[in-house]
Amino acid sequence: MQLYIDSTKCTGCRICEVFCSFKHESAIQPAKSRITVLTDTEPSRFIPFTCVQCARPACAEACPVDAITRDAESGLVSVNANECIGCRMCVQACPFGAMAYDRDRGVAYKCDLCDGDPECARMCPTGAIQFLREEITIARRRKEGPTRLKRAAHLIEGE
Amino acid sequence: MFPYKGYAGRYLRVNLTTGEIQVCELDATFAETWLGGNGFGTKILWDEVGRDVDPLSPDNRLIIATGPICGTLMPNSSRSEVIAKSPLTGIYGDANVGGMFGPELKFAGYDMIIFEGRAPEPVYLVVEDDRVQLREARHLWGKTVSEAQALVQQELGDDNFKFATIGPAGENLVRYASIQMTPNRSAARSGVGAVMGSKRLKCIAVRGFGKVPIASPREFYEIAVQAHKKLLQNEFYKPVSRYGTAGLVTLMNRMGRFPTKNFQMGSFPFADDISAETLHDRYFVNDVGCFNCPIHCDKVYRVRDGEFAGAATNSLEYETLGSLGAGVWNNNLASIIRANVMCDELGLDTISAGRTIAFAMELWEKGILTGSDTGGIALEWGDYNTILDLLQHVAHRQGFGNLLAEGTRRAAALIGKGAEQYAMEVKGQEIAAQDGRAQRSMGLAHVTSTRGADHLKGFPVLDETGYPSEGVRRYGTQYMPEIVDPLATRYKPMLVIDGENFGAVIDSSGNCKSGGTFVLAEIYWQEMADAIRTATGMDMTVERLKTIGERIYNLQRCYGVLHGISRKDDRLPRRFKEEPNPSGHAKGQTFDVDPLLDEYYQLRGWDVKTGIPTRAKLRELGLEDVADRLGIM
Numbered sequence: 190m191q192l193y194i195d196s197t198k199c200t201g202c203r204i205c206e207v208f209c210s211f212k213h214e215s216a217i218q219p220a221k222s223r224i225t226v227l228t229d230t231e232p233s234r235f236i237p238f239t240c241v242q243c244a245r246p247a248c249a250e251a252c253p254v255d256a257i258t259r260d261a262e263s264g265l266v267s268v269n270a271n272e273c274i275g276c277r278m279c280v281q282a283c284p285f286g287a288m289a290y291d292r293d294r295g296v297a298y299k300c301d302l303c304d305g306d307p308e309c310a311r312m313c314p315t316g317a318i319q320f321l322r323e324e325i326t327i328a329r330r331r332k333e334g335p336t337r338l339k340r341a342a343h344l345i346e347g348e
Numbered sequence: 349m350f351p352y353k354g355y356a357g358r359y360l361r362v363n364l365t366t367g368e369i370q371v372c373e374l375d376a377t378f379a380e381t382w383l384g385g386n387g388f389g390t391k392i393l394w395d396e397v398g399r400d401v402d403p404l405s406p407d408n409r410l411i412i413a414t415g416p417i418c419g420t421l422m423p424n425s426s427r428s429e430v431i432a433k434s435p436l437t438g439i440y441g442d443a444n445v446g447g448m449f450g451p452e453l454k455f456a457g458y459d460m461i462i463f464e465g466r467a468p469e470p471v472y473l474v475v476e477d478d479r480v481q482l483r484e485a486r487h488l489w490g491k492t493v494s495e496a497q498a499l500v501q502q503e504l505g506d507d508n509f510k511f512a513t514i515g516p517a518g519e520n521l522v523r524y525a526s527i528q529m530t531p532n533r534s535a536a537r538s539g540v541g542a543v544m545g546s547k548r549l550k551c552i553a554v555r556g557f558g559k560v561p562i563a564s565p566r567e568f569y570e571i572a573v574q575a576h577k578k579l580l581q582n583e584f585y586k587p588v589s590r591y592g593t594a595g596l597v598t599l600m601n602r603m604g605r606f607p608t609k610n611f612q613m614g615s616f617p618f619a620d621d622i623s624a625e626t627l628h629d630r631y632f633v634n635d636v637g638c639f640n641c642p643i644h645c646d647k648v649y650r651v652r653d654g655e656f657a658g659a660a661t662n663s664l665e666y667e668t669l670g671s672l673g674a675g676v677w678n679n680n681l682a683s684i685i686r687a688n689v690m691c692d693e694l695g696l697d698t699i700s701a702g703r704t705i706a707f708a709m710e711l712w713e714k715g716i717l718t719g720s721d722t723g724g725i726a727l728e729w730g731d732y733n734t735i736l737d738l739l740q741h742v743a744h745r746q747g748f749g750n751l752l753a754e755g756t757r758r759a760a761a762l763i764g765k766g767a768e769q770y771a772m773e774v775k776g777q778e779i780a781a782q783d784g785r786a787q788r789s790m791g792l793a794h795v796t797s798t799r800g801a802d803h804l805k806g807f808p809v810l811d812e813t814g815y816p817s818e819g820v821r822r823y824g825t826q827y828m829p830e831i832v833d834p835l836a837t838r839y840k841p842m843l844v845i846d847g848e849n850f851g852a853v854i855d856s857s858g859n860c861k862s863g864g865t866f867v868l869a870e871i872y873w874q875e876m877a878d879a880i881r882t883a884t885g886m887d888m889t890v891e892r893l894k895t896i897g898e899r900i901y902n903l904q905r906c907y908g909v910l911h912g913i914s915r916k917d918d919r920l921p922r923r924f925k926e927e928p929n930p931s932g933h934a935k936g937q938t939f940d941v942d943p944l945l946d947e948y949y950q951l952r953g954w955d956v957k958t959g960i961p962t963r964a965k966l967r968e969l970g971l972e973d974v975a976d977r978l979g980i981m
Contacts, residue, residue, distance in 0.1 A: 197634070200634070200635040200644040202637025202639065202641050203637075204576075207421060211421060211562075215562070216559035216560060217420050217421060218557075218558065219455065220455065228507075233531050233636045233662060234634065314580060314644075315642075
């Protein structure tokens, strides 16, 4: 299962950030949300972004105490907070900015897919974020380009 | 220590004259009594800004306040409230706004900012958690909203700041100047932007990394998730999320409730040219949601070709299609998009700006204004190039624009020659795109609003197009069918009063009146009381919440009374009573609001002769000191 993000459907409402932070912090704190809606303001365009759960995670590579592991079956990359020494090497290593550091607790943190039921996908009102089987997400992506092509063809025919 | 969650528990007081910034702890009793946003601002205005204070003087306050629900899990919890004595009306003024600013202020750790004084030179305020500072803004003065924000963003080296900014109109003290908030939302009414300009405050930039804590997380979560679900299932979710408020153009036009040619007509023959469907088909780019709102009534529209190519805007509302479209007889939709962009960049209220231009156009039509008055500008209906020029002139107070910058009431007094009978305003504020001849409750709400003509105080939407299911849910079967019939007057004072009190609570909570409370009416007294109780830990009940709403509204009225407001001021322009509406369902209708006022005052517990709250009512609301100050026996 994978987070499928379709940024064309994102309205920038940040419901994902609100509910993600509440799930993990029991308070509303978008700064600590594991998912972030990136904004391009002119005109308003939005892209939700979170950890992509790399198959060869740079964060795990960089961790000196092996606190970051990848579950072979689910593909989930997770931080063991008990092992983490708070050195932030993983934060530096992640090329996407998906790993963050919690100053209050002294540990690194990232998207944990909410143990298989991600709040962001559950609450997103437009379907911009969905939690789907990998095969399905690929099938959808595959359909997007050709669908656009077909629409373009109709547009030209129409004219 | 402030005992309640949901709030940040602190606020800022910024003296712009001295540059002193105080971090103050919120008082528990103050929060219990006034709830937040609207209530906080009303009470502070009453306490700190007396009768003799000129709205544009350093002694006025500019208050930006959120509430306990703002920045939380509840849907549509994006709102903040701007309160000041209004330079347009001279009485209580406020403007409510969505977007991202209010929640960000709470994440930075503040429920409210109170500005007082006047900076010797232009400044802007930066709030980044505990780091709060005033910075020099001489280089920003004169810039449009987006130019100024881009410069500040560059200086701060972070594009995640959320802004509240004035344009040239606010700097030049245009009496209906707005404050623009990220992303392109407007705190537009009451001229709050001019108050900000008078304080030489160009911009507020906020970034917050902190949290809003919740008293009963599990319970509050359930309530919020339920509210989200109900909104998505609401019968109006699809049309409102697809078209936003623009969807009202077609509906209101059919009703004869779409003011056209400065209210000479109630329907615009070219309404299809400026309808939501046309807008969507030609110019839609994408949806935009305010903070934690699933409805995303806001949209980006872009004009791709033609004379206005490149104009791109957020939030082109029904009101603007009314004021800069039908109201001025303009059916060029691309020009309305351009006008909306200009108002947002110059920092103008689209409603008052459009209505003031419509007023001038009618005076031109009637021969009261001529080329010698306007500096040679011809004011022909529908001439959109002139409309766009006038917006520039108003914002910079150039030539004839200087007169229009005063708003219709003052402009009419300066013009004379009977111009005042074409000034479509109540208590100095221009009437938005409603018409009491086509919807009685709205006509009443226009005059009983505490900030001058306004559709959003009473916000009677149940009888707008008829909303029987909600009419029954909210009030039971005994008031049907009149309560949802736009032309019936029966039960309308009750409907308006309930809306005013509930609206005062919503505007104090940080929730949205357009979102889940009035339009997609899923959140009502019980839902709001539950949300506030579980978010804050306050012992909140429906009865207590109703008292808070009534208390806030009464104090706003009393602030008017302090400035000489009474029954004599609760009146509509002559046109509604004397000129029958020529079109739509309301064809042939006139409207006299006066007979409805007796019942309204009685239900309010106000003196029927004067429209002034009685001592007994004020005592009941814990406001006996207010009665003392006003000399009410």
